Amino acid sequence: MRILLIEDEAKLASFLKKGLEEQGYCVSVESNGSKALETAAVNQFDLILLDIMLPGQNGFEVLKNLRDFSVNTPIIFISALSESDHVIRGLDLGAVDYIKKPFDFEELKARIRNVARKFTSERASxxxxxxxxxxxxxxxxxxxxxxxxxxxxxxxxxxxxxxxxxxxxxxxxxxxxxxxxxxxxxxxxxxxxxxxxxxxxxxxxxxxxxxxxxxxxxxxxxxxxxx
CATH class of the missing domain: 1.10.10.10 (Winged helix-like DNA-binding domain superfamily/Winged helix DNA-binding domain)
Incomplete structure (x- = not known):
């Protein structure tokens, strides 16, 4: 599975990249929303992990623009914005899941596996x-x-x-x-x-x-x- 991680907190991004690659995933990292939008639009990813508070464009804008560009890659929000209205907005925009920071890495892995099962089942396993x-x-x-x-x-x-x-x-x-x-x-x-x-x-x-x-x-x- 090829994952695009969009996270501007360098330490967290490095930790997640290392941990996910140890699980067999191929992980690319972007820290700027506008640059991430370009990367996601011209490269093929199986999953996008998307923060909300980003420079350039925030996560909500990135998701909306990706869908406007007909990029339908599954997206999981990972954000410190934990209020219900943020979660609801993210899901209504088309994210498949929303994880509130701080989170347990094992939980993130389980949610990624769940997305993989769901979308793989629509193709072949x-x-x-x-x-x-x-x-x-x-x-x-x-x-x-x-x-x-x-x-x-x-x-x-x-x-x-x-x-x-x-x-x-x-x-x-x-x-x-x-x-x-x-x-x-x-x-x-x-x-x-x-x-x-x-x-x-x-x-x-x-x-x-x-x-x-x-x-x-x-x-x-x-x-x-x-x-």
Whole structure:
């Protein structure tokens, strides 16, 4: 899951980013409402965590403008404004949840999981290509019934490839959808992760599913089933 955290309190933003990344999420951070609006409009995120008291534009304005731009990414407000009218306004504008500061990090994680379950259920929770199966809710992968342990990035890479089965996914698209928006394009980190992923998914099996198209990108071969 790719999360945009919009929070101008640097210490809290750093804590949340670190904690969420340890849970396997890819987290980008913005501290200015106007800049965050631009980032959310031109990049694809699965969830936005949005403070209200922000420089540039406040959280209510950011949410309203995102919806005006037809950006329908689920949004959870995280704010010290705890009065009922603020909560009601945030939910009426289209937020899926509202968490009052200070909050317990475990509660935040649970609310994020709840959003993931709700919105994933509208699509698919399990992807299958040939004998390779990925459980998006429990974050489990197996091939021919054999469990495969993947890192957080490797899991996201595999999910992206499986959702685009038989289509070549470019390095640029991989970076855009999985890595932080500040990613260094000259880095070979994508190639390193893809090498590790192929070793884990293909090395012990006669049929190879992941293919490198030199100069273009990567693809996984086979019919995709979703459920």
């Amino acid at each position: 399990v992807l299958k290509v040939e004998d390779l199966v990925i459980d998006l809710i429990n974050r489990e992968v197996n091939r021919s019934g054999q469990a495969i342990n993947l890192s957080k990035r490797e899991f996201s890479l595999l999910q992206l490839l499986m959702n685009n089965a038989n289509r070549v996914v470019s390095k640029t698209e991989i970076i855009d959808k999985i890595w932080d928006v500040q990613f260094d394009m000259s880095s070979n980190v994508v190639e390193v992760h893809m090498h590790q992923l192929r070793k884990k998914v293909d090395s012990d099996f006669a049929k190879k599913l992941i293919e490198t198209k030199i100069g273009y990108g990567y693809r996984i071969l086979g019919s995709l089933e979703k459920r």
